[in-house]
Amino acid sequence: MNSNQNILVKLKQASFRINNKWLVKDVSLQIEKGRIVTLIGPNGSGKSTTAKIALGIYKKIDGKVEKYTNKVGYVPQKISIDWTLPLRVRDFIILTENLKEEAINDALSLTGVIHLKDKNLGDLSGGEFQRVLLARAISKKPELLVLDEPVQGVDFTGEIALYELIKKISDELNCGILLISHDLHTVMSATDHVVCLNGHVCCSGSPLEVAKNNKYKALFGEQASQILSRYEHRHDHIHTNEGKIKKN
């Protein structure tokens, strides 16, 4: 078995432009089963664009995208839902795939919002809605999860719990995760591979490698670099090529 069978999505020098303005240029990365790849970078550096390229939402791109799975769960950064639609949380969970009641309950329990199941989607608070979005994405047990700022608006304790949950999901479902977050503190404890974007790939590698990289320091400053490395020791296991987990 070669490592290729673990690849879920592969971007090869992917570039995307709107009206002659390049949003991202020459981004190469790959997402494998059981691994978490995190995109970091300043505002407008093309994080969400890269995610949408990987998902196939942006199709007119230069370069290449190879997608090896159709079981995808997506938590978009911005979602505009027409609140005049009569939509309960339970209807939203089965939006793209029909699920058994049990699966709906499991997903909502995991993100701690089972009590909202019969509520109207429009009546939720920002943080509650974010948890429902995450529940929806994981409920269908995807092979690939793309999470664009998944914990925005969630309270601080909830944020930590949700990042732990994301890590757990990655291990249990053995799915690949593409994570976008601006919060360096919490993210890094769970990440296998960091890609630092600034319109192009500025640098990439393990969190520690990126933290030590001079380009990263130039982009985020010395302090951010310390944040990143401080969390490195929390890694208590490594992922092998087969997507298995090996405790250190």
Add this chain to the structure above:
Amino acid sequence: MLEDFFIRALIAGLGIAIVTGPLGCFVIWRRLSYFGDTLAHSALLGVTLAYTLEFNIAISVFIISSLIALILIDLQKRTNLPGDALLGLLAHSSLAVGLVVIGFLTFIRFDIMGLLFGDILAVTIEDIFIIWTGGPLILIILKLIWKSLFASTVNYELAEAEGLNPDRAKAIFTILMAGIIAISIKMVGLLLITGMLIIPAAMARNISSSPQMMVIYSVIGGLLSVILGLLTSLEFNTASGPSIIAAALFLFVLSLLKIKQSIKLKN
């Protein structure tokens, strides 16, 4: 007791209401009421064509409406004009061209009022056949694209990212819209078809808390509107289309009372 023409109109009207129920929900959810109007107005051109070539009205209207939908999609890509301007352009120009063509066809007697507002006396066995084969076909196709269409209505990018092909669903839905307009034009009239799509669905929105519920109430509302409307039409000798739409409006107003109650309950 009841005349044959009335029974025919009733069977035709009920067949239409079952289809406009779910389609109307999507018209509301996707904000397509002006789009529906445009297709309906263009239907006049289809009718004149049918008369000129002595062709079936429903099929001719279906072809012309689909064509107008395609032109709209093309214009959206080619020009920088906003969507509503393009819709207005197509709606009124196709209505105008249709009326001009009618002016030339002096050798055919046209019942313009019947075209615009529907005519129950005009419903034939052939129409019933078209409605009860075309209608179920529309519903079956809608059922097949339901997941994809609904998901992309809620959020296009989610549907696209999770592999539901929303563009295809949208294209098919457009054709279904042309289909419902084609089979209901004789009954409801081209100026009021959009009303038949929107008003029962709007009534249903007022009393529903889930999409499925809204579709069911929308169908029930449509059926009741047809029965009520046709009975009124028979009793007072009014045009069938306006009578059905007025009945739908009556149900809508009733549904507002329910909203008032639930707001009171909340407070």
